[in-house]
Amino acid sequence: MGRDFAKDRSKERVKMPGRKRREEPEEIGFLTTLSVPSEGSVGLTGSWRTFRPVLDGERCNKCLLCWIYCPEACISKDLRINYDYCKGCGVCAEECPTKAMSMVKEDEEEGAAGD
Amino acid sequence: MRLRDFPEEELFLQGSAACQGCPGSAALRVAFKALGRNTVLCVIASCTSVLQSPYPVSALNLPTLNMAFATGGATGSGMAAAAERLAARGKFREKPTILVWAGDGGTYDIGIQALSGAAERNADFIYVCYNNEAYSNTGTQRSGATPYAAWTTNTTKGKEEWRKDVAQIMIAHGIPYVATASLAYPTDMFRKFAKAKEVKGTRYIEIQAPCPPGWKFPSAHTVKVARLAVQTGMWMLYEHENGKTTYTAGTQRIIQGQAKLLPVEEYLKAQGRFRHLFHPERDEERIAAIQKRISGLFEALQFTHKMKEHLMDIEISPRL
Numbered sequence A: 001m002g003r004d005f006a007k008d009r010s011k012e013r014v015k016m017p018g019r020k021r022r023e024e025p026e027e028i029g030f031l032t033t034l035s036v037p038s039e040g041s042v043g044l045t046g047s048w049r050t051f052r053p054v055l056d057g058e059r060c061n062k063c064l065l066c067w068i069y070c071p072e073a074c075i076s077k078d079l080r081i082n083y084d085y086c087k088g089c090g091v092c093a094e095e096c097p098t099k100a101m102s103m104v105k106e107d108e109e110e111g112a113a114g115d
Numbered sequence B: 001m002r003l004r005d006f007p008e009e010e011l012f013l014q015g016s017a018a019c020q021g022c023p024g025s026a027a028l029r030v031a032f033k034a035l036g037r038n039t040v041l042c043v044i045a046s047c048t049s050v051l052q053s054p055y056p057v058s059a060l061n062l063p064t065l066n067m068a069f070a071t072g073g074a075t076g077s078g079m080a081a082a083a084e085r086l087a088a089r090g091k092f093r094e095k096p097t098i099l100v101w102a103g104d105g106g107t108y109d110i111g112i113q114a115l116s117g118a119a120e121r122n123a124d125f126i127y128v129c130y131n132n133e134a135y136s137n138t139g140t141q142r143s144g145a146t147p148y149a150a151w152t153t154n155t156t157k158g159k160e161e162w163r164k165d166v167a168q169i170m171i172a173h174g175i176p177y178v179a180t181a182s183l184a185y186p187t188d189m190f191r192k193f194a195k196a197k198e199v200k201g202t203r204y205i206e207i208q209a210p211c212p213p214g215w216k217f218p219s220a221h222t223v224k225v226a227r228l229a230v231q232t233g234m235w236m237l238y239e240h241e242n243g244k245t246t247y248t249a250g251t252q253r254i255i256q257g258q259a260k261l262l263p264v265e266e267y268l269k270a271q272g273r274f275r276h277l278f279h280p281e282r283d284e285e286r287i288a289a290i291q292k293r294i295s296g297l298f299e300a301l302q303f304t305h306k307m308k309e310h311l312m313d314i315e316i317s318p319r320l
Ligand SMILES: Cc1ncc(C[n+]2csc(CCOP(=O)(O)OP(=O)(O)O)c2C)c(N)n1
Pocket: B045, B046, B047, B048, B068, B069, B070, B102, B103, B104, B105, B106, B107, B132, B134, B135, B136, B137, B138, B143
């Protein structure tokens, strides 16, 4: 596929002609306008959450609506939620036709263990 | 295409800078699934420039060119010309799809000149306007796409003008494919992108993009508001090709009488940007004005549909 653009260039050092009129090139750090595709490009966005979506496998009819509607691509096609990045927006629970997905307050779910 | 047949691969990478419930990232996901990896993207200054996340990383796993606000049509034309040349020199196994992605400010207002020029030349790319009906990135200022009576930071009592309709302006350019889409109807949106991919020339797709912070509704309601827009007739789903408009999905069902047109109030009440129409007291005049426009249009479309059913052999343009 030649997906060369995805190569991490941010570590490449670029030599520029010396500005101090010396023979030796001067190293001025990385110089590229390319950004590298990456998950978690602003970090672990799961920390934005106050409510977390919890899936009840018994009720779920595997309609995949939560998968396609999740604005952040946090639900995989086999319906696993990635809590590292899930922002807790609630779209998946709102759109779930069987109420298999529900939003649970973060500290309540872990409440008992949280002492 | 059923949901379960949609590609699993995500070219929008999670953990981006988009707000909770962002319609922009939601639209990108479906578009990328339909167009696939062999796509080169140009993003015009907008929320999409920001939600990619700051340099040197990006949430968009496609080659992306970030370009200035007014330049969507011009950049798309240049990229299409470059792709054409490289293809002629045998540089591609398969020629990539050129996709320009701009907001409504970048399309309706500052970008329309370049877009119109590109369309007139029928430059070979897909232009997407994701329409969140305001300049969201800079804090919700009005645009030419902001609907009548909607609050923005510079229409604090509600916009006085009616929105313009760029999809219809693009149809008037005579380009080969124009479509509108909604986040609430992903299979319809996917089909339109997949179809646009196969067409040569300028293709225009406009996606209504309900924006939680800009329109003032809870982030969980992004899809719900998008659906209400279609059900109340505030947003219409159609595609236009070969001189003919075909209404699709929810809009088609209303026109063909399989679903009822919901009162526009249901859409307006779901969003804080229309709150002044209901509080402190009901603004009957403006609510009625909005309803009248929609009802009038749908009555005409329903009438045309019935006529067509009864007089199958007489050609009637479905457009008004
Ligand atoms: C010539 C120019 N003027 C102003 C700006 C600042 N600016 C960047 S994005 C933006 C708003 C874009 O609105 P829209 O196209 O609707 O996209 P949205 O942010 O709503 O996604 C503005 C005003 C700019 N980048 N260039």
